[in-house]
Amino acid sequence: MNSRLMVFHYVLLLLSSSLVVAETESQAGKMNGVGNKPATTRGKSASVTQETYQAPSLMYQTEQTSNPLSSSNSFNRLLKISRRHQPPTEDGIHDPDNDGTKILQAPLEAYENLPKTPSDLGNGIDWIRAVEGHFISPRWDIDDPTEQPLIMDMNIIRVPRGSIPNELFPHRQHTMWLDCSNCHPAIFIPKKGANQISMAANLLGQKCGVCHGKVSFPFSECKRCHSQPKEAVVQKGGLR
Amino acid sequence: MQPLLLRNIKQVSMRRVAIVCISGLISFLFFAMPATAEYGDVVINNYAEKQGMRPVIFSHWFHRIRYACKVCHADLGFKFKAGGNDITMFKIIDGQYCGACHNGKIAWSVKNCNLCHSAKPGTPTQVHESTAQELAIPYDRGAR
Amino acid sequence: MKGKAVTLLIAIFVLGEVKSLSAESQTSTLRQGHTATYSSHSMILQKLQLVKMMLATSPAMKRAAEGKDEAIKQKVVVANEKFVSATDALNQDNLAGAEEFADEALRLIEEISQMNPDLQQVRAEQIKRYDESVRSLHNAEATYQDLSGRLRSNGKGSEAKDMGRSTSRIREKAQILASDGQYSEATELIKEAHEGVIFALNKLLGSTALMYDLKFKTVAEEYDYELARYHSFEELAPIAYIELRPDKDTIMLSERYVQESRTMRDIAKQQAARGDHRAAINTLLEAIKQMQTALRVVGLVLQE
Numbered sequence: 001m002n003s004r005l006m007v008f009h010y011v012l013l014l015l016s017s018s019l020v021v022a023e024t025e026s027q028a029g030k031m032n033g034v035g036n037k038p039a040t041t042r043g044k045s046a047s048v049t050q051e052t053y054q055a056p057s058l059m060y061q062t063e064q065t066s067n068p069l070s071s072s073n074s075f076n077r078l079l080k081i082s083r084r085h086q087p088p089t090e091d092g093i094h095d096p097d098n099d100g101t102k103i104l105q106a107p108l109e110a111y112e113n114l115p116k117t118p119s120d121l122g123n124g125i126d127w128i129r130a131v132e133g134h135f136i137s138p139r140w141d142i143d144d145p146t147e148q149p150l151i152m153d154m155n156i157i158r159v160p161r162g163s164i165p166n167e168l169f170p171h172r173q174h175t176m177w178l179d180c181s182n183c184h185p186a187i188f189i190p191k192k193g194a195n196q197i198s199m200a201a202n203l204l205g206q207k208c209g210v211c212h213g214k215v216s217f218p219f220s221e222c223k224r225c226h227s228q229p230k231e232a233v234v235q236k237g238g239l240r
Numbered sequence: 241m242q243p244l245l246l247r248n249i250k251q252v253s254m255r256r257v258a259i260v261c262i263s264g265l266i267s268f269l270f271f272a273m274p275a276t277a278e279y280g281d282v283v284i285n286n287y288a289e290k291q292g293m294r295p296v297i298f299s300h301w302f303h304r305i306r307y308a309c310k311v312c313h314a315d316l317g318f319k320f321k322a323g324g325n326d327i328t329m330f331k332i333i334d335g336q337y338c339g340a341c342h343n344g345k346i347a348w349s350v351k352n353c354n355l356c357h358s359a360k361p362g363t364p365t366q367v368h369e370s371t372a373q374e375l376a377i378p379y380d381r382g383a384r
Numbered sequence: 385m386k387g388k389a390v391t392l393l394i395a396i397f398v399l400g401e402v403k404s405l406s407a408e409s410q411t412s413t414l415r416q417g418h419t420a421t422y423s424s425h426s427m428i429l430q431k432l433q434l435v436k437m438m439l440a441t442s443p444a445m446k447r448a449a450e451g452k453d454e455a456i457k458q459k460v461v462v463a464n465e466k467f468v469s470a471t472d473a474l475n476q477d478n479l480a481g482a483e484e485f486a487d488e489a490l491r492l493i494e495e496i497s498q499m500n501p502d503l504q505q506v507r508a509e510q511i512k513r514y515d516e517s518v519r520s521l522h523n524a525e526a527t528y529q530d531l532s533g534r535l536r537s538n539g540k541g542s543e544a545k546d547m548g549r550s551t552s553r554i555r556e557k558a559q560i561l562a563s564d565g566q567y568s569e570a571t572e573l574i575k576e577a578h579e580g581v582i583f584a585l586n587k588l589l590g591s592t593a594l595m596y597d598l599k600f601k602t603v604a605e606e607y608d609y610e611l612a613r614y615h616s617f618e619e620l621a622p623i624a625y626i627e628l629r630p631d632k633d634t635i636m637l638s639e640r641y642v643q644e645s646r647t648m649r650d651i652a653k654q655q656a657a658r659g660d661h662r663a664a665i666n667t668l669l670e671a672i673k674q675m676q677t678a679l680r681v682v683g684l685v686l687q688e
Contacts, residue, residue, distance in 0.1 A: 093360060095361065098294060103355060110305060122279045125301070159598055177309040181520050199686050200686055203375060214371070219371060343498070344491065
């Protein structure tokens with residue numbers, strides 16, 4: 001009785017683990033890096049590492065084309081099952097019984113050729129690289145299809161209280177997407193010292209949190225903004 | 241002899257423990273991470289449910305691939321607030337807000353009700369997976 | 385007995401996974417090719433309700449009725465006819481036909497709206513966009529003038545003056561156009577000027593980064609800054625209560641911290657009034673810590 005029970009347990013275990021692998025492979029194959037730590041991709045093509053910056057079109061395509069067996073070798077060692085970026089019928093807020101839901105495009109389909117962020121936070125897409133590498137060319141003006149954004153290249157380094165590194169706000173990446181009037185003066189007064197910005201405000205959806213943490217990349221990665229060393233050296237012409 | 245006996249006892253009970261643990265782990269992994277919609281999906285339910293329609297879901301990712309933020313948030317006048325825009329079917333058919341593109345020429349027209357009105361009934365207005373929403377369940381009470 | 389329980393559990397989980405997997409394959413085949421040929425009865429009914437609402441109460445219909453354009457009025461008549469046909473078809477259970485008529489009616493309503501837009505509203509939007517562009521230009525210019533003053537090296541002073549002069553000339557021209565009612569052209573001019581200022585700003589800045597650091601000239605200035613920082617935390621408390629929706633006891637606990645923090649702020653204000661700014665700043669820092677605790681209690685955990 002005991003041994004039969006054991007055999008039954010083993011069979012069920014085998015079944016459930018094969019289901020796990022099947023599901024994770026179908027997800028892992030679609031979204032490179034989702035649920036997988038960067039370490040797992042290093043084994044596939046030794047020359048491509050996550051740290052070195054590559055031209056956008058090379059970084060993810062080489063991983064897929066260099067080794068034709070790479071997808072069959074993508075065993076999800078950590079058994080990490082990602083349930084993010086689900087198609088609309090399974091994503092938890094769309095109604096699966098609605099006929100329209102079944103026609104809507106799944107995010108992973110659209111994300112296939114877009115450069116991704118290693119952390120997969122938010123959408124997991126590096127939208128700036130997507131535009132600069134001409135993966136997408138979002139329209140800037142509603143009336144004129146050829147108009148290009150008016151990019152202002154002004155970096156602001158803010159020194160917060162505490163030991164957190166200084167924060168660099170780059171106008172360039174923001175003016176690629178937004179108009180001046182979107183932020184100024186409603187959210188940020190365009191004057192030094194006129195805005196009290198704190199992480200508490202950001203997390204509650206004020207200031208930077210009006211977009212970040214809602215539709216732009218979330219606050220989980222401190223280094224993405226707090227990237228400047230605390231004791232910044234004032235170089236000639238470098239910092240004012 | 242003694243160590244062998246001990247080993248046998250350990251083997252039998254360890255097997256049981258292992259099976260329970262592994263099956264528990266697998267099921268935990270499956271059920272501890274519920275499926276989530278795409279980040280930045282906005283559910284709008286100002287008037288829809290009251291009129292007997294499913295709430296509307298607006299996907300930022302789909303539109304961001306095609307348009308810069310400025311087009312909707314500066315040119316079309318959308319405010320940065322889920323539910324903060326007074327969008328009605330009248331205005332959409334008139335070409336305001338969503339209707340500026342969803343008129344059958346640039347994107348699908350209003351006759352395709354259920355492509356927009358596709359949320360589960362009862363979903364409140366929200367920005368899905370927003371930080372504030374995540375914070376609403378503190379980590380020590382079960383937030384992911 | 386333990387074994388049976390474990391077996392049962394595993395069986396339930398496995399069945400659950402099998403079910404979810406088959407559901408996924410179902411939906412994927414649906415997405416691959418199959419689309420519904422027509423909607424269900426209830427959905428067409430809802431669509432007809434929308435059409436009825438549009439025909440009866442839409443502002444575009446009112447404008448069409450009051451207007452003089454015969455073509456539009458003809459379209460209104462046709463739209464009404466389509467609506468009637470759709471209702472009849474639905475009552476006869478001809479779902480495909482009903483949907484076709486309903487879609488036709490909607491298309492006609494859209495055309496009617498687009499053929500005679502609300503001119504007042506279009507104008508109001510143009511004016512709004514003009515005002516916004518003027519404000520943006522003003523902000524950009526102010527930033528440029530401010531920075532060129534700070535970053536000025538020999539010879540750059542004249543550039544700033546030229547910039548100021550050319551933009552004010554363009555602004556005047558735009559103002560004339562705007563007062564004439566030509567708001568779109570005025571906005572275009574302002575946009576060009578704006579472009580010029582941004583271009584000059586980019587050239588001026590080069591690779592310089594602006595440092596917004598915490599350097600104060602006097603202790604009083606630092607006190608003012610800390611007081612403003614305190615207020616920025618204080619106004620977060622009600623927002624946190626609304627967004628994070630804690631229960632009553634948690635709110636009460638949090639408000640106790642808020643009250644304590646407010647008491648400390650009052651002490652700080654008194655210290656500042658006496659001239660002891662250094663002590664006031666320290667008290668304010670303590671008050672901010674209390675406020676942060678109040679926020680942490682309702683779930684806003686900060687890593688500082």
